Amino acid sequence: MSVTPEKKAPGVRVSGLSVVYRTPTGELPAISGIDLDLVPGTITGVVGESGSGKSTLALSLLNAVQSPGRISAGSVEIDGLGDVVKLRGEELRKARGRHIGYVFQAAQNSLNPLKTVGKQLLDLGRSHDVADLRGLVREAKDLLGRMGMDGARVLDSHQHELSGGMRQRVGIMFALVLNAHLVVLDEPTTALDMITQATILRIVREVHEERGLTTLVITHDLGVVAEVADRLAVMYGGQVVEQGPTMEVLGAPRHPYTQGLLRAIPRLVGDIDEARALPGRPPTLGTIPERGCVFRDRCVLRMDVCETEKPPVVSLGASIALCHAVEAAADRDGRADIPPAGGLQEVVGAQGATGVHEVRGEQP
Amino acid sequence: MITGKNITKTFRQRGSVLAGREVRALRGVDFAIEKGGAASFIGESGCGKTTLGRIIAGLETHDSGEITIDGTPMSPLKPRQREPYFRRIQLIHQDPYSALNPTRTIHQTLDAPLALRARQTRRPRSWVDERAEELLALVGLDPAYVLPRYPHQLSGGMRQRVVIARALTVDPDMLVADEAVSMIDVSLRLGILGLLKDLRERLGVSVLFITHDVATARYIGDDGELYVIYRGQVVERGHVETIISDPVHPYTQSLLSAIPVLHGLEQPGEQPVVPTEALDESHHDAGCLFARRCPFRTERCESELPVLGRAEGTPQEHACFHPERRSVVATPIGRG
Incomplete structure (x- = not known):
């Protein structure tokens, strides 16, 4: 291999990353101009609704975007690997698994139903030229034991068992067994029960700390990232609209989408009537606006400038938001507490009964 | 109004490997849903909540027990005679795409x-x-x-x-919504929940809400009745807000403890309950179904099956020998 294995938590710098999908109506952007740093040794959570581009972003980290999609611009620099976007063929294949572990969405469907887990482990070892297969099995058993399972029994099992x-x-064992130090988990707990989800999230956190990883968790569930992530990136319409330390983004959300999303989550405590759905619907590949802000159709703070100008990057404390309104507020009072909390509530509340929200913003 | 008395259902598995294995989906469940009322069944997958919903909607048979709709018991009726009753109960299932x-x-x-x-x-x-x-x-x-x-x-x-x-x-009398929002985008879920609540208020339709996400159960009406189901048995039952704020059954407490905390906005409950081991459907003990996973089990729990009731003077019904209030739910951090 031309790259030297780096056995510490690597940093990742995604800059200006764009992915387009070829369609009969031309090339449409799934993600455009994403800047995102994964700090070595941290867990970063990417949260977004369907069509926000979060899975495309995760696949880009492996340079694994499938045709008709392609990475059209930008770079993904991973410590010890270089720019993944430039890797090809065998180099790329070796990097996957050894440097970057990937836990696929619905792990139940990513295992081979005809082979025992142990056989699949040996296949993995052979395809990555692991000399010491016994060592690999030992490592796998250790990892499974670490996650509260009987390693020997699991390796002898088929997936249906x-x-x-x-x-x-x-799935997590497979992602880690080749000693990858960058791990991507795509919807790690979707389709799992609450109690199982809590167990998996605890394991993710513990394994992350013990092995010194850099971890990226992709999910639609804000609760999941709130539980495990140190840093949080909120995606909407193919862009990261807000990012920063989890505590800060959740405690003092700046972007109107983050604020709306937080208000839209059913909670166990608090006033039921304060929670409400976001009006409108998330954009799909074909309906992401080409100019201006991607969120403007659902935004309560929309201004004229949002129609035409791309939102500026506004840094506030340790977090970043892409929003004209946040910038205007920051200019106005030198800081960006937008707007007074009561004010926003009134604007949203003025939209009437919950029943009619969804129609708004999608009339032709 | 629809009531069920002692509903049981056992599935016998077919196929070469699992042949003859029995799964007791429901072990004698009682329920009552008033006209225009709201009820929620919550529990993990495989607990029997969906089976019960399908039985109520007339899409599944049960082994024993009696379903009564508006005072008419269903079991003496022929399938054709039951049809008009069950037509008034409509199922909305998880996947609007299919x-x-x-x-x-x-x-x-x-x-x-x-x-x-x-x-x-x-x-x-x-x-x-x-x-x-x-x-x-x-x-x-x-x-x-x-x-x-x-x-x-x-x-x-x-x-x-x-x-x-x-x-x-x-023109149904009741909607049975089985995980009706779990495949909907997060920002739109409350819209659907609000609609169900709205239909209750405007049309007097009763709503049965089946979910694994306890928090959503609050949003179809604060007068709702919550049924916590574990391995085919109702282990706690009562007013939705009572059970969320003051759960007494350790299983309910572990379900609520498992809900992610929005760090930065909330602080975790003080006494989270974590089951001591993973769910194993195959074991059959004489005692409480949850005993093996329960951090608070005693000898009695392992030999005797608790029944649903109001022992120890709790406002809700529960099936636990040692009901105790624990603070498991995250609380919002005061904005100041």
């Missing part, structure tokens, strides 16, 4:  | 059941289109926009609203 939570843990 | 015929426009989808309804009630043909528009408006959609479109042209949230509108074509 394992529960959803167990398969998910097997 | 619930609608992709080759039919929304107009066609609503037209068929409404035309039948028009014949049954001797209404003129013109009533069908009027009613279709009325129903779409009722579920918060713009008829002019939605009617000519195919399902793939609508978002998940809009599709689920169409599914609800279709369920309303037969």
Whole structure:
């Protein structure tokens, strides 16, 4: 291999990353101009709704965007690997698994139903030229034991003999067993029960700390990232609209989308009537606006400038938001507490009964 | 009003490997849902909540026990005689993407059941289109926009609203919503929950909400009754707000403890309950079904099965020998 294995948590710098999908109506952007740093040794959570581009972003980290999609601009610099976007063929294949572990969405469907987990482990070892296969098995057993399972028994099992939570843990084992130090988890707990989800998230956190990883968690569930992530990136319409330390982004959200999303989550405590759905619907590949702000159709703070100008990057404390309104507020009072909390509530509240929200913003 | 008494259901598995294995989906469940009322069944997957929902909607048979609808017991009736009763209970299931015929426009989808309804009630043909528009408006959609479109042209949230509108074509008394928002985008979920609540208030339709996400159960009405189901048994039952704020059964407490905390906005509950081991459906002990996973089990729990009741003077019913209030739910950090 031309690259030297780096055995510490690597940093990742995504800059100006764009991915387009070829369609009969031309090339449409799934993500455009994303800047995102993964700080070595941290867990970063990417949260977004369907069509926000979060899975495309995750696949780009492996340079694994499938045709008709392609990375059209930007770079993904990973410590010890270089720019992944430039890697090709065998180099790329070796990097996947050894440097970057990937836990796929619905781990239950990513295992081979005809082979035992152990056989699949040996396949993995051979395809990556692991000399010491016994060592690999030992490592796998250790990892499975670490996650509260009987390693020997799991390696002898077919996937149908394992529960959803167990398969998910097997997926995590596969991602880590080649000693990758950058791990991407795509929807690690979707389709799992609450209690199993809590167990998996605890394991993710513990394994992350013990092995000194850089971890990226992709999810639609803000609760999941709130639980595990040190840093949080909120995606909407193919862009990261807000990012920063989790505590800060959740405690003092700046972007109107983050604020709306937080208000739209059913919670166990608090006033039921304060929670409300975001009006409108998330954009799809074909409906992402070409100019201006991607969120403007659903935004309560929309201004004229949002129609035409790309939102500026506004840094506030340790977090960043892409929003004209945040910038205007920051200019106005030198800081960006937009707007007074009561004010926003009134604007949203003025839209009437919950029943009619969704129609708004999508009339032709 | 629909009630169930001691409903049981056992599935026998077929196929070479699992042949003869029995799964006791329901072990004698009682329930009662008032006209216009709201109830929620919560629990992990495989706990029997969906089976119970399907039995209530008339889509699944049960082994023993009695379902009574508006005072009429169902078991003496022939399937054909039961039909009119169960037609008034409509199921809305999880996946709005597969619930609608992709080759039919929304107009066609609503037209068929409404035309039948028009014949049954001797209404003129013109009533069908009027009613279709009325129903779409009722579920918060713009008829002019939605009617000519195919399902793939609508978002998940809009599709689920169409599914609800279709369920309303037969003027049901009850909607059974099985994980009705779990496939909907997070920002739109409250819209659907709000709609169900709204339909209760406006049409007097009762709503049975089946979910693994306890928090959503609050949003279909604060007068709702919550049933916590574990391995086919109701282990705690009572007013939704009571159970969320003061759960006494360790299983309910572990479900609530497992809900992610929004760090920065909330602080975790002080006494989280974590099951001591993972769910194992295969074990059959004489005692409490949860005993093996329960951090608070005693000898009695392992030998004797607790029954649902109000022992120890709790406001809700529970099936636990050692009910104790624990603070498990995250609390909002005061803004200051």
